[in-house]
Amino acid sequence: MSDAINLGPAVEIEEGEARVVASEEIGTDDDVTIFHAEDGNFYALDDTCTHETASLADGWIEGTEIECPLHSARFCLKTGEVTCMPATVGVRPHKVEVVDGDLVLYPNQAP
Amino acid sequence: METDGRASDPIGSDPVGIESIVVVGGGVAGVTVLRELRRHGYTGSLAVVDPDGLPYDRPPLSKGYLLGERTAEDILLSPADWYGQNEVELLAGRVRELRPDDGVVLLEDGREIAADRIVLATGATPRALPIPGGDLPDVLVLRTRDDADRLRAALAPGRRLVVIGAGLIGAEAASAAVALGVETTLVDPVDPPLVPAVGPELARRLHDLHAEHGVRVVTAVPRAIERDGEAFRLHLDADAASPVPPARPAPPARPAPPARPGGADGPNGNDLSVTADVVLVGIGVRPDTALAEAAGLEVDDGVVVDPSQCTSHPRVYAVGDAARTRAADGTLRRRAEHWEHAMHSAVTAAAALLGRPLPEHGAPWFWSDRYGVHVEGVGSMVGGEATVLRFADADAAGPAASGAAGAPPAAGGPGAPPGNPVAAFRLAADGTMLGAAAIDGGATIRAARRIIDRGIVVDPAQLADPTVDVKRLARGR
Numbered sequence: 001m002s003d004a005i006n007l008g009p010a011v012e013i014e015e016g017e018a019r020v021v022a023s024e025e026i027g028t029d030d031d032v033t034i035f036h037a038e039d040g041n042f043y044a045l046d047d048t049c050t051h052e053t054a055s056l057a058d059g060w061i062e063g064t065e066i067e068c069p070l071h072s073a074r075f076c077l078k079t080g081e082v083t084c085m086p087a088t089v090g091v092r093p094h095k096v097e098v099v100d101g102d103l104v105l106y107p108n109q110a111p
Numbered sequence: 112m113e114t115d116g117r118a119s120d121p122i123g124s125d126p127v128g129i130e131s132i133v134v135v136g137g138g139v140a141g142v143t144v145l146r147e148l149r150r151h152g153y154t155g156s157l158a159v160v161d162p163d164g165l166p167y168d169r170p171p172l173s174k175g176y177l178l179g180e181r182t183a184e185d186i187l188l189s190p191a192d193w194y195g196q197n198e199v200e201l202l203a204g205r206v207r208e209l210r211p212d213d214g215v216v217l218l219e220d221g222r223e224i225a226a227d228r229i230v231l232a233t234g235a236t237p238r239a240l241p242i243p244g245g246d247l248p249d250v251l252v253l254r255t256r257d258d259a260d261r262l263r264a265a266l267a268p269g270r271r272l273v274v275i276g277a278g279l280i281g282a283e284a285a286s287a288a289v290a291l292g293v294e295t296t297l298v299d300p301v302d303p304p305l306v307p308a309v310g311p312e313l314a315r316r317l318h319d320l321h322a323e324h325g326v327r328v329v330t331a332v333p334r335a336i337e338r339d340g341e342a343f344r345l346h347l348d349a350d351a352a353s354p355v356p357p358a359r360p361a362p363p364a365r366p367a368p369p370a371r372p373g374g375a376d377g378p379n380g381n382d383l384s385v386t387a388d389v390v391l392v393g394i395g396v397r398p399d400t401a402l403a404e405a406a407g408l409e410v411d412d413g414v415v416v417d418p419s420q421c422t423s424h425p426r427v428y429a430v431g432d433a434a435r436t437r438a439a440d441g442t443l444r445r446r447a448e449h450w451e452h453a454m455h456s457a458v459t460a461a462a463a464l465l466g467r468p469l470p471e472h473g474a475p476w477f478w479s480d481r482y483g484v485h486v487e488g489v490g491s492m493v494g495g496e497a498t499v500l501r502f503a504d505a506d507a508a509g510p511a512a513s514g515a516a517g518a519p520p521a522a523g524g525p526g527a528p529p530g531n532p533v534a535a536f537r538l539a540a541d542g543t544m545l546g547a548a549a550i551d552g553g554a555t556i557r558a559a560r561r562i563i564d565r566g567i568v569v570d571p572a573q574l575a576d577p578t579v580d581v582k583r584l585a586r587g588r
Contacts (some may be wrong), residue, residue, distance in 0.1 A: 070485065
């Protein structure tokens with residue numbers, strides 16, 4: 001399913017913070033995390049690091065990258081691509097928008 | 112912190128007429144050189160030489176791979192098809208000789224590989240125990256995947272393992288062995304080990320985890336290893352072990368775990384002998400510098416490199432555990448052996464080879480895992496003025512956390528030691544942070560790293576307060 005899902009007010013996620021949306025709620029393979037990046041924009045990626053098992057929502061947002069909390073692998077928030085090892089495989093990005101102040105997620109749709 | 116442009120930069124390709132680069136060694140440092148060169152548009156020939164073939168990541172060898180949770184394929188540093196896709200020649204073999212003046216690397220099988228530049232990523236080799244029997248052929252070490260396979264095959268439930276050396280590798284191996292049902296003894300002359308890495312408070316806590324998980328911990332110096340039929344007999348000297356007094360007052364002593372009866376086979380004064388089916392030695396490594404020495408490069412506990420990772424020969428670079436940096440002021444730095452340093456040194460070397468600006472890397476970082484607990488450290492816990500401890504919950508926090516009251520500490524009673532520290536921050540006299548270590552505190556360490564790198568002065572009381580998110584302190588809000 002890839003219907004748009006309203007996640008509520010965007011202001012609930014401060015800049016530099018993230019929020020996990022459970023896969024059961026949105027019909028995705030993995031949980032999806034919404035990141036409020038330091039460029040002011042929101043991005044959505046699969047939550048689980050591709051290296052070992054860690055939640056990227058617990059990681060560190062630096063600019064428009066997310067650093068894994070376990071081994072510091074980095075992913076581009078815009079594309080999900082790996083920007084720093086030890087991960088070698090990217091995470092899936094999802095489309096997310098702010099509509100009338102609300103976060104709207106399009107699960108499994110490319111940004 | 113590091114170069115970050117993902118797009119190929121055509122200006123970066125072949126800027127100084129380099130047509131061929133050979134990387135010797137396929138660890139994380141060697142593979143990072145390959146990736147960085149291609150990422151930044153180097154189009155010349157590129158080869159990596161390693162006897163193990165497809166490069167793999169070493170940290171899992173003492174963790175998930177040893178436990179059988181991760182396969183050989185899981186721990187590859189790049190997928191097998193990456194090399195072909197990126198026109199990197201993977202040469203499974205050993206280098207016999209470097210001939211940088213001729214632009215050639217000679218392999219042991221006689222092949223000559225063109226090399227306008229050579230990058231030494233030869234890593235390090237475990238040190239043997241310098242005692243009688245320390246060189247017995249079945250005394251194991253843990254560095255390569257073959258080593259891990261050999262150790263794993265020997266670790267059957269009920270077998271008796273002695274690990275000599277309770278540093279990061281020894282501790283991780285002991286943790287894995289216990290999980291595999293192996294009767295495990297851990298020997299180290301220092302109690303607790305790892306004080307320079309994590310500070311005395313977390314070092315104590317981490318070392319105590321061994322006994323709590325059923326490992327017999329012996330503080331002693333190994334004196335000899337003998338064969339005893341199929342088994343080994345180890346002679347240990349507890350008198351010679353010197354619990355190194357901490358440089359500053361120790362935290363309140365924790366009650367010692369009860370001695371396990373039948374621990375040592377024959378206590379005789381302070382000479383112990385222990386019987387083992389498997390012996391693993393993890394007492395550190397020495398850098399693999401033989402090729403560099405033979406080529407006449409400057410070597411001093413590592414291949415000496417400048418801040419661009421260039422050796423004393425302008426066509427040869429060295430990265431990772433094998434390299435030792437001479438700083439711009441001429442002082443030789445201590446050789447670093449952690450994973451991230453290896454990667455960073457490789458990023459620097461690749462930048463230097465392509466004539467790009469050298470990246471800055473910030474405070475060094477490492478991680479380790481034992482008994483399901485994740486340990487990280489950043490910066491330095493040595494030197495400085497004061498340590499601020501953070502405890503798991505407010506009720507058990509020390510005096511630095513104001514208003515702490517309520518539930519009694521786990522041990523009970525007035526004056527009982529507080530709960531276990533989960534993070535330690537080392538501060539300089541001016542209030543800046545020098546280092547931090549944490550147990551299951553990845554976010555704390557990522558925040559501490561920014562605090563260190565940016566010279567942010569934070570309030571020690573806030574650092575100690577477990578209700579304060581260190582991330583907010585690092586972001587200044």
